Amino acid sequence: xxxxxxxxxxxxxxxxxxxxxxxxxxxxxxxxxxxxxxxxxxxxxxxxxxxxxxxxxxxxxxxxxxxxxxxxxxxxxxxxxxxxxxxxxxxxxxxxxxxxxxxxxxxxxxxxxxxxxxxxxxxxxxxxxxxxxxxxxxxxxxxxxxxxxxxxxxxxxxxxxxxxxxxxxxxxxxxxxxxxxxxxxxxxxxxxxxxxxxxxxxxxxxxxxxxxxxxxxxxxxxxxxxxxxxxxxxxxxxxxxxxxxxxxxxxxxxxxxxxxxxxxxxxxxxxxxxxxxxxxxxxxxxxxxxxxxxxxxxxxxxxxxxxxxxxxxxxxxxxxxxxxxxxxxxxxxxxxxxxxxxxxxxxxxxxxxxxxxxxxxxxxxxxxxxxxxxxxxxxxxxxxxxxxxxxxxxxxxxxxxxxxx
Amino acid sequence: xxxxxxxxxxxxxxxxxxxxxxxxxxxxxxxxxxxxxxxxxxxxxxxxxxxxxxxxxxxxxxxxxxxxxxxxxxxxxxxxxxxxxxxxxxxxxxxxxxxxxxxxxxxxxxxxxxxxxxxxxxxxxxxxxxxxxxxxxxxxxxxxxxxxxxxxxxxxxxxxxxxxxxxxxxxxxxxxxxxxxxxxxxxxxxxxxxxxxxxxxxxxxxxxxxxxxxxxxxxxxxxxxxxxxxxxxxxxxxxxxxxxxxxxxxxxxxxxxxxxxxxxxxxxxxxxxxxxxxxxxxxxxxxxxxxxxxxxxxxxxxxxxxxxxxxxxxxxxxxxxxxxxxxxxxxxxxxxxxxxxxxxxxxxxxxxxxxxxxxxxxxxxxxxxxxxxxxxxxxxxxxxxxxxxxxxxxxxxxxxxxxxx
Numbered sequence: 015x016x017x018x019x020x021x022x023x024x025x026x027x028x029x030x031x032x033x034x035x036x037x038x039x040x041x042x043x044x045x046x047x048x049x050x051x052x053x054x055x056x057x058x059x060x061x062x063x064x065x066x067x068x069x070x071x072x073x074x075x076x077x078x079x080x081x082x083x084x085x086x087x088x089x090x091x092x093x094x095x096x097x098x099x100x101x102x103x104x105x106x107x108x109x110x111x112x113x114x115x116x117x118x119x120x121x122x123x124x125x126x127x128x129x130x131x132x133x134x135x136x137x138x139x140x141x142x143x144x145x146x147x148x149x150x151x152x153x154x155x156x157x158x159x160x161x162x163x164x165x166x167x168x169x170x171x172x173x174x175x176x177x178x179x180x181x182x183x184x185x186x187x188x189x190x191x192x193x194x195x196x197x198x199x200x201x202x203x204x205x206x207x208x209x210x211x212x213x214x215x216x217x218x219x220x221x222x223x224x225x226x227x228x229x230x231x232x233x234x235x236x237x238x239x240x241x242x243x244x245x246x247x248x249x250x251x252x253x254x255x256x257x258x259x260x261x262x263x264x265x266x267x268x269x270x271x272x273x274x275x276x277x278x279x280x281x282x283x284x285x286x287x288x289x290x291x292x293x294x295x296x297x298x299x300x301x302x303x304x305x306x307x308x309x310x311x312x313x314x315x316x317x318x319x320x321x322x323x324x325x326x327x328x329x330x331x332x333x334x335x336x337x338x339x340x341x342x343x344x345x346x347x348x349x350x351x352x353x354x355x356x357x358x359x360x361x362x363x364x365x366x367x368x369x370x371x372x373x374x375x376x377x378x379x380x381x382x383x384x385x386x387x388x389x390x391x392x393x394x395x396x397x398x399x400x401x402x403x404x405x406x407x408x409x410x411x412x413x414x415x416x417x418x419x
Numbered sequence: 420x421x422x423x424x425x426x427x428x429x430x431x432x433x434x435x436x437x438x439x440x441x442x443x444x445x446x447x448x449x450x451x452x453x454x455x456x457x458x459x460x461x462x463x464x465x466x467x468x469x470x471x472x473x474x475x476x477x478x479x480x481x482x483x484x485x486x487x488x489x490x491x492x493x494x495x496x497x498x499x500x501x502x503x504x505x506x507x508x509x510x511x512x513x514x515x516x517x518x519x520x521x522x523x524x525x526x527x528x529x530x531x532x533x534x535x536x537x538x539x540x541x542x543x544x545x546x547x548x549x550x551x552x553x554x555x556x557x558x559x560x561x562x563x564x565x566x567x568x569x570x571x572x573x574x575x576x577x578x579x580x581x582x583x584x585x586x587x588x589x590x591x592x593x594x595x596x597x598x599x600x601x602x603x604x605x606x607x608x609x610x611x612x613x614x615x616x617x618x619x620x621x622x623x624x625x626x627x628x629x630x631x632x633x634x635x636x637x638x639x640x641x642x643x644x645x646x647x648x649x650x651x652x653x654x655x656x657x658x659x660x661x662x663x664x665x666x667x668x669x670x671x672x673x674x675x676x677x678x679x680x681x682x683x684x685x686x687x688x689x690x691x692x693x694x695x696x697x698x699x700x701x702x703x704x705x706x707x708x709x710x711x712x713x714x715x716x717x718x719x720x721x722x723x724x725x726x727x728x729x730x731x732x733x734x735x736x737x738x739x740x741x742x743x744x745x746x747x748x749x750x751x752x753x754x755x756x757x758x759x760x761x762x763x764x765x766x767x768x769x770x771x772x773x774x775x776x777x778x779x780x781x782x783x784x785x786x787x788x789x790x791x792x793x794x795x796x797x798x799x800x801x802x803x804x805x806x807x808x809x810x811x812x813x814x815x816x817x818x819x820x821x822x823x824x
Binding site: 021029033055069115128143144212256261271284289 | 434437438465470481530586619662666686688
């Protein structure tokens with residue numbers, strides 16, 4: 015008998031963000047318009063100066079880039095971090111990755127052996143589960159709650175989850191999927207835990223620029239001089255410049271062993287995409303006005319969504335502080351079933367929405383089953399449609415369940 | 420004390436193809452022109468119809484592609500394999516990967532647990548080592564030799580290397596780094612071993628089109644109906660269309676568990692690059708004349724290189740049958756030291772070459788130490804320079820060693 019495929023392959027979870035895609039495809043086939051709020055794929059235009067890299071393309075051969083990263087991009091990234099005030103970062107502290115995704119995977123592999131643990135806060139970015147499975151790592155979740163705006167619990171609650179196998183604390187700030195922006199005090203707490211227990215901190219800051227209501231983002235990079243060897247930054251240009259489909263991310267660390275190891279992984283897969291990197295290298299030339307406009311747009315979307323959601327009976331959500339996601343409590347028992355219903359059984363004037371069931375954003379079984387994640391990446395007009403669709407779909411769904419008995 | 424970085428990170432090898440890059444960079448700083456024969460990064464122009472995807476770019480937002488792959492690319496790939504005669508392949512047997520590299524990593528993870536073995540033939544593509552380290556897999560090498568043109572040894576020699584931990588046989592055809600093209604009979608042997616021992620076959624056919632002297636490439640895909648669940652094809656568009664810097668590869672299998680698992684990995688990393696995939700999707704529109712010209716060019720390069728190398732005293736090489744690499748025996752004891760010498764101590768009229776020491780293409784310590792891999796990816800004029808540089812550098816190097824005592 016043929017050897018089986020590996021157990022580790024079978025353990026890789028399906029993405030809760032993407033698993034309902036076949037239902038959406040069917041809805042479209044039936045002539046229904048589907049608005050995609052399930053995935054953080056913004057409709058904002060990519061900066062013109064980046065798109066011009068394509069239309070002005072001259073190079074006749076699409077050659078490999080350097081494993082480390084395209085030199086012009088590395089220079090632009092160094093300038094970007096330096097401008098943020100993190101002046102100790104130079105190109106030898108950076109490796110360009112195939113999206114933030116590869117940086118996460120590298121950080122997991124760099125800090126753990128198979129069977130080791132990484133502590134994080136649930137709900138968390140679901141793809142951490144995929145990379146944990148690929149790398150044989152156990153994600154140990156510390157629960158956060160809507161009633162606290164998904165902020166961190168006290169230090170002693172976090173420390174209870176640390177075992178001899180814990181190698182790193184992972185957090186995403188601003189948070190995907192909750193929209194929480196952590197305060198300086200909260201990050202201080204994480205840093206003191208990391209110091210006390212000698213842990214790495216893996217900080218996913220891909221939504222750094224997306225903070226609302228005059229909040230300020232407080233980066234883990236502010237601790238580079240205090241714990242230089244412990245910090246691993248995971249970054250990506252996908253959201254900042256609407257470059258999701260250009261797979262360009264960054265791993266940043268002052269720990270030479272980590273960067274050297276990431277470089278060896280990078281050599282093994284040869285290089286990131288040349289064209290994507292050359293586009294991204296224009297980041298230092300993107301005008302401030304671009305970000306101001308984008309920021310205002312997201313704040314408007316957030317406001318429309320938040321107010322709208324609160325106007326629906328039985329729905330609750332903390333006011334999202336950043337990123338472009340929120341975790342919403344719905345008056346349903348099984349949000350995955352409801353998300354399917356939206357695609358298979360419901361439409362409002364021929365239109366419906368795709369949103370992500372939240373259970374896949376938790377590691378603890380049973381949590382998040384009445385929640386969904388909404389990515390408010392589409393324009394205000396469509397967010398208004400989302401609100402009306404939810405307002406009508408929720409009673410329709412619950413009536414249908416009742417009529418089934 | 421801070422927890423250490425992982426042992427598995429430290430075990431990832433440096434790429435022998437890229438480790439000498441810093442010496443090349445220094446040579447260039449000294450004003451020396453370096454010809455890169457170390458890496459399979461062709462100078463052939465990318466098909467015009469693919470480059471036009473860039474210059475005609477209209478889409479204002481660089482959005483994610485589908486995890487499975489961009490639909491137009493999947494259709495083009497299906498048509499490509501069908502046209503080759505493999506009519507059972509449809510898009511559900513394909514996953515678009517971030518270069519052939521990701522497909523290799525997926526194949527390793529899909530077929531093995533940590534500690535399992537994959538059997539392959541040495542010398543082999545060095546990055547198999549990187550992916551073996553990343554996935555915790557042991558590469559078990561079966562030795563092939565220059566005197567046999569690096570063809571497979573008899574079945575019983577191969578079978579001796581199979582243990583209870585062996586999960587797959589991996590081979591690259593046409594071979595990187597040897598240029599060997601395996602006969603139908605040789606592949607029959609592999610298939611009968613796989614059947615007898617219930618192993619997966621991972622076939623890396625990224626050089627499928629590069630076969631010389633009227634040889635025909637015999638694909639593993641010819642066995643799809645015989646052992647449908649055992650075959651995993653690793654493919655890439657990098658070499659075929661000079662798209663190395665566009666990270667587009669393919670994993671192909673009729674084994675549903677493998678494709679479903681690869682899809683879940685693909686969902687975890689969201690998508691391959693949108694722009695690269697849209698370029699690659701034009702593959703079905705690349706005229707036959709493009710390949711004819713490319714094929715002729717490589718055959719000329721191969722001829723120039725082969726004749727030239729044989730004209731240098733002490734140098735030997737089997738006539739490469741395909742791909743664009745060869746493993747060359749040099750009259751030196753330590754080819755890595757010689758490759759460094761070429762970059763640090765030697766130049767011919769201000770010019771030198773970068774070539775790859777071959778030891779890193781072997782798993783058995785000590786093998787390949789007098790060999791180098793040459794990638795004949797540059798035009799005939801430069802190959803002639805390579806020959807003259809080698810002709811003069813070899814005695815210069817050996818004299819220098821003697822004078823050192």
